[in-house]
Amino acid sequence: MNAEDLIITAAALVAGNKGLLAMDESNVTCNKRFDNSGIKPTEENRRAYRELLITTPGLSKYISGAILYDETIRQRKEDGTAFIKVLIDEGIIPGIKVDTGTKNMPGHSGEKITEGLDGLPERLAEYRTLGARFAKWRTVISLGGGLPSRACIEANAHSLALYAAYCQEASMVPIVEPEVLMEGEHTMEQCHQVTEELLRAVFNQLYTQGVMLEGLILKPNMVLPGLNCSKQNTVHDVAEATLNCLLRAVPGAVAGIAFLSGGQSAELASARLNAINSKLNLKRPWPLAFSFARAIQQPALEIWHGESKNIEAAQRALLHRAQCNQFARAGEYNANTELQNQQSLQDALVSNRLQTNECKD
Numbered sequence: 001m002n003a004e005d006l007i008i009t010a011a012a013l014v015a016g017n018k019g020l021l022a023m024d025e026s027n028v029t030c031n032k033r034f035d036n037s038g039i040k041p042t043e044e045n046r047r048a049y050r051e052l053l054i055t056t057p058g059l060s061k062y063i064s065g066a067i068l069y070d071e072t073i074r075q076r077k078e079d080g081t082a083f084i085k086v087l088i089d090e091g092i093i094p095g096i097k098v099d100t101g102t103k104n105m106p107g108h109s110g111e112k113i114t115e116g117l118d119g120l121p122e123r124l125a126e127y128r129t130l131g132a133r134f135a136k137w138r139t140v141i142s143l144g145g146g147l148p149s150r151a152c153i154e155a156n157a158h159s160l161a162l163y164a165a166y167c168q169e170a171s172m173v174p175i176v177e178p179e180v181l182m183e184g185e186h187t188m189e190q191c192h193q194v195t196e197e198l199l200r201a202v203f204n205q206l207y208t209q210g211v212m213l214e215g216l217i218l219k220p221n222m223v224l225p226g227l228n229c230s231k232q233n234t235v236h237d238v239a240e241a242t243l244n245c246l247l248r249a250v251p252g253a254v255a256g257i258a259f260l261s262g263g264q265s266a267e268l269a270s271a272r273l274n275a276i277n278s279k280l281n282l283k284r285p286w287p288l289a290f291s292f293a294r295a296i297q298q299p300a301l302e303i304w305h306g307e308s309k310n311i312e313a314a315q316r317a318l319l320h321r322a323q324c325n326q327f328a329r330a331g332e333y334n335a336n337t338e339l340q341n342q343q344s345l346q347d348a349l350v351s352n353r354l355q356t357n358e359c360k361d
């Protein structure tokens with residue numbers, strides 16, 4: 001393990017008000033999102049879409065690192081350039097999802113355990129040779145109907161900590177992602193209580209496994225009411241609950257916190273990130289960044305629609321979301337930011353349409 005490298009990489013991932021582009025959907029998840037947007041779920045479409053994302057001009061102004069999937073880290077641009085080279089040349093640090101997904105937990109109906117520890121040291125060594133410098137492991141915790149069980153929390157916290165220890169041994173920064181899911185009728189207060197319990201369990205295990213917190217990024221959920229909860233709290237309440245929860249459970253030595261979006265709309269995720277970064281009366285020992293997948297990609301995916309004529313407009317949509325989230329990190333995001341974004345997005349769409357019409361003529 002190279003402790004100094006780990007600390008430098010972890011700090012670089014959350015520096016400059018930038019964030020992470022999570023583009024590590026498994027083939028199954030990526031295909032599902034394609035299906036939902038009317039895009040054919042083929043390997044070539046997955047490759048073309050990921051090429052669109054990583055070749056977005058100016059992306060590194062807002063994005064410090066990109067999380068890839070096993071298929072993606074081996075893929076190339078149409079001209080033959082390896083994706084990983086494109087990222088490194090652009091100054092974006094490549095990362096890789098290394099968990100192999102969730103399975104039903106034995107004896108605990110409705111709960112999941114994340115797998116992927118088998119062969120992990122060998123896979124990490126290969127990914128490092130390919131150029132990856134950080135990794136990601138996600139666990140999911142459901143809330144409601146008596147869940148989560150302590151067994152589910154403990155088992156997932158244990159595997160997250162073992163994964164993190166393997167990563168640091170391989171000189172890869174671990175992104176530790178314990179996610180309390182948004183689905184359900186639970187209140188924000190219930191989410192707060194479970195998120196805090198989960199984070200305490202995770203940090204107990206990280207301590208037990210001897211993981212160096214200065215070389216680690218936490219990727220938590222924001223503290224939110226369930227999607228079907230009758231009371232949807234304000235952006236301000238969410239920011240306060242999220243910060244209080246993190247302050248109670250996350251040691252100050254952690255290099256940074258980069259939120260997942262979890263199915264929030266792109267605008268709401270930015271507004272909440274902004275409010276979290278605006279609460280200056282609460283001390284914050286760590287940078288509070290973003291590591292969104294859906295909340296940063298979805299507009300671009302819908303605009304692209306699997307057609308090369310839409311690439312430029314889709315890239316602008318991605319860039320706009322990335323820029324909005326950079327503003328949010330600085331506590332400078334507001335309705336105007338979004339309006340300006342929409343205006344330039346509109347311009348991009350119009351120019352795209354004009355080009356298309358020219359082609360048709």
Ligand code: 13P
Pocket residue numbers: 022138177260261262263291292293294295
């Ligand atoms: P979302 O931002 O869509 O929740 O995805 C983050 C992620 O990386 C899931 O593992």
